[in-house]
Amino acid sequence: MSTSREEFLAGDRPDDVALFLAESYVSDERLESFGESVEGGVLIIVDGERGRNAFEAATGSQAMEFAQSAMGLEGLIDSDLAGGRCPERPASETPSDDDGEADGQTHTQNQTDHTIQYVFAFAEEQNEDVGGIYAEGDVVHAYAQCSCGTAFSDRWNVQPIDS
Numbered sequence: 296m297s298t299s300r301e302e303f304l305a306g307d308r309p310d311d312v313a314l315f316l317a318e319s320y321v322s323d324e325r326l327e328s329f330g331e332s333v334e335g336g337v338l339i340i341v342d343g344e345r346g347r348n349a350f351e352a353a354t355g356s357q358a359m360e361f362a363q364s365a366m367g368l369e370g371l372i373d374s375d376l377a378g379g380r381c382p383e384r385p386a387s388e389t390p391s392d393d394d395g396e397a398d399g400q401t402h403t404q405n406q407t408d409h410t411i412q413y414v415f416a417f418a419e420e421q422n423e424d425v426g427g428i429y430a431e432g433d434v435v436h437a438y439a440q441c442s443c444g445t446a447f448s449d450r451w452n453v454q455p456i457d458s
């Protein structure tokens with residue numbers, strides 16, 4: 296895992312955004328020069344404004360509008376931001392490794408493909424006034440688009456980098 300992704304996931308880059316773009320969704324090999332090649336795609340950590348612009352260029356959607364539309368449905372996004380589990384994927388389709396993590400792989404049932412096409416994420420600093428998980432520490436907000444058309448969200452408290 297790249298240093299920039301570790302720092303982002305630890306909440307140390309609150310002004311940056313993370314973008315995962317599946318190779319099945321975006322075939323522009325130039326993207327790899329801007330980010331980290333991961334299984335199934337490329338993951339980019341970049342400052343907020345450039346990241347939102349890159350997201351719009353790659354997906355055709357405005358980042359914050361996409362995030363707002365995805366907030367209505369909770370799902371599981373991998374803690375490394377490189378995949379997830381669509382909440383519309385039938386429960387009978389379980390990850391092959393049974394580790395409870397979303398697996399980012401393609402799953403089909405009834406001719407419906409459930410592949411994560413892209414993830415947009417940002418970290419929010421701890422805010423005790425808001426309460427809940429925000430009082431417990433920094434929070435990663437992540438939003439994903441599945442190939443079936445479902446947009447969904449996930450959020451969690453960051454895990455500090457071990458010193």
